[in-house]
Amino acid sequence: MKLFTEQEAPLLRALGKLNYTNPFTPERLELEEIILGRPPAPERRVWNMHDGARGTREDVTELAELAKHWANELRRRTELPGVKLDGTALDVAEPVVIYHLFEKHRAAMTAQMLNSPDETRFPCYDEFAADFDYFLNRPGRRLQCSYEPERTFAIYFQIHRAFHHIFDFLIGGTLAAGKLRAEVWQSLFTVDIYRYHRALYNRMQEINTLITGESGTGKELVARAIALSQYIPFDARSRRFRTAYPGCFRPVHLSALPQTMLESELFGHRKGAYTGALSDRVGYLEACDPSDAVLLDEIGEINAEVQVKLLRVLQTRRFQRLGDNAEREFSGKIIAATNRDLARACREGKFRNDLYYRLCSDTIETVPLRDLTGGSPAELEKFVDILAGRLLGEEESKRFLPEAMEWIIRHLGAEYPWPGNVRELEQCVRNLVIRGSYTPAPPAEPAENAERPELERLLSRCTLSADELLRTYVGLVRRRAGSCVKAAEQLKLDRRTVAKYLPPEP
Structure with a gap:
């Protein structure tokens, strides 16, 4: 039977x-x-x-x-x-x-x-x-x-955290938003979760993650979702996880610090290593637990000397404090983020090839706001609701939301491309609260050339199908033109044909 x-x-x-x-x-x-x-x-x-x-x-x-x-x-x-x-x-x-x-x-x-x-x-x-x-x-x-109950319990807790943080940090109901969430999930559990359960659950910190995308598209939110959703071992005898997950995320904004302070933040220093080093300091890398992640934000801005030191960490997972010869071990995960094209920076000699290849074993590209909303007022309203809630509180934001959406649709239009992404939308919400109106900044002069490296990068791969190439080019023209009608005029196509090659709306 x-x-x-x-x-x-x-x-x-x-x-x-x-x-x-x-x-x-x-x-x-x-x-x-x-x-x-x-x-x-x-x-x-x-x-x-x-x-x-x-x-x-x-x-x-x-x-x-x-x-x-x-x-x-x-x-x-x-x-x-x-x-x-x-x-x-x-x-x-x-x-x-x-x-x-x-x-x-x-x-x-x-x-x-x-x-x-x-x-x-x-x-x-x-x-x-x-x-x-x-x-x-x-x-x-x-x-x-296939495995013991305490590891199963630990992986369950990881999955629950991943569901929560991916949904809370990465909102949107469009296909583009869903694709981004799927990529973050893969960064945590890989494309084969069977293999993850068998062999990788406690080794994912050895794989670096590089997050790229336009400024203001939530790269730090993606990094935070990954960091707070990593595997944490559980001990059945004490009924305890090894560490509390809220402390697992350690962001370092590289471009905001002078070099000496940056190196001290990352690697630590010994007393007397430089003027003002009055005591020993433990850096972010040394303080990391295997379940912790350090975000190296704006990685494309660091100088050659720091690049060399970071390369050594990624290659050997070892480093030295400033002013010290003792070898120390880094046991956490590195997440790097940038809005620069690092491959292009490598070709121009501004970024080390070997460091780039160490960083890009796992890459995620964030999605601009115009694609997260897909031109849908309902999707845009989700973002306005969150931003208004942060500023006004839940009760008052409910009163404000309808008038804000009415103003945006009437004066900017549902297809406004939000070149400043969520940061611009936040500025718009604040302006509407204070002055009842918002005036977008004029586009920067080099905007026409700013998209060229991205198109060049896609073309250089020679992996796009004819349909994908058309979608990419039509999308670029549509963003620059500001509407389907203007894009159709420039491309000398019917508006319905242009709409056909744009990302589908939800």
Whole structure:
């Protein structure tokens, strides 16, 4: 007798794959369609855990109930006489149980994460461990598990933090926003989460991440989401994680510091290393736990001497304090960010090739505001709502939001490209609060040439299809022209043809 029928197998496999699928890719929606037997709502082209009121979507709750049913049913069937627990059956059953345990304990873990973020002790582990043994570690009738409960618990907590921080820091319902969230998820769990679980969960700090993108597109937010969502080991005996996650992010704004102070911030110094060094100092690199991440913001601005010292850290993970010969070890993760084209800077001799190649093993390109909103007033309103809430508070921002959106649409238009990205939108909101109007700054003279390096970079790769090349060029012309109508005139195309090659709206 088999553990499940051939008719049940596709649903069980799809349920199990929810554990190992990047939730921000189209595959997640496809799996939900298979499991629930219905397509997602027509307006839902990007997966989201929450409904509009920040509650959990009904689909997510329904999936959790279905996983609960099948986890208990599979356990019941393993007790029946004559049931064969062969490798194929176990490979299908284990992920279903793992997904059930993830959903069952999500509320308790998320509540402690949000309400007591600095607390490292998690008493809820006892109930989790009991459930883990109940389903997966029964002598003689063991389903199957690839790793021990405490590592599973630690990875669950990492996934909960990743969901929370990616959603909170990277908003937007367009395909471009969904793609950015998917890339951040891959930076944490890689493209193959099976491999991550087996071999990489405690080694991802050895892989550097480079975040690029226009100024004001949230590179630090991406870095923060990654840093606060890294793997933190859990000790089952003490019921404690090794460190509290809010302290895992250490940003250093490189261009804001003179060289001596910059090196002291990064590497530390000994007393007397330079004028004003009155005592020993521990730098960011030395203070890092393996679960910590240092953000090197504006990495493209550092001079050649600091580049050499950073290269040594990335190559050997060792460094010296200023004025000291003792070797010290860096055990955390490096995240670098820049709005410069580092490949071009390398060609021009302004940035070291070897440092660049050490940085770009994992790259993320942030998305400009014009693509995050896709020209949709509803998407733009999400950003205005957040910015107004920070300035006015929740109650007053509700009163302000309709008048702000009305002014923006009437005077700037839904397709205004926001060249200053979120920083410009924030300035617009502040101007509307204070003066009731906003005047965009005139475009800089070299704006025409500013996009040329980006286009040159894409063309030099020789990997664009003809359709992608058209989309890229039409998008550049549209941004410079300011509207589809003007772009169509310049390209000598029909407006509908121009719209066809622009990124789709949600």
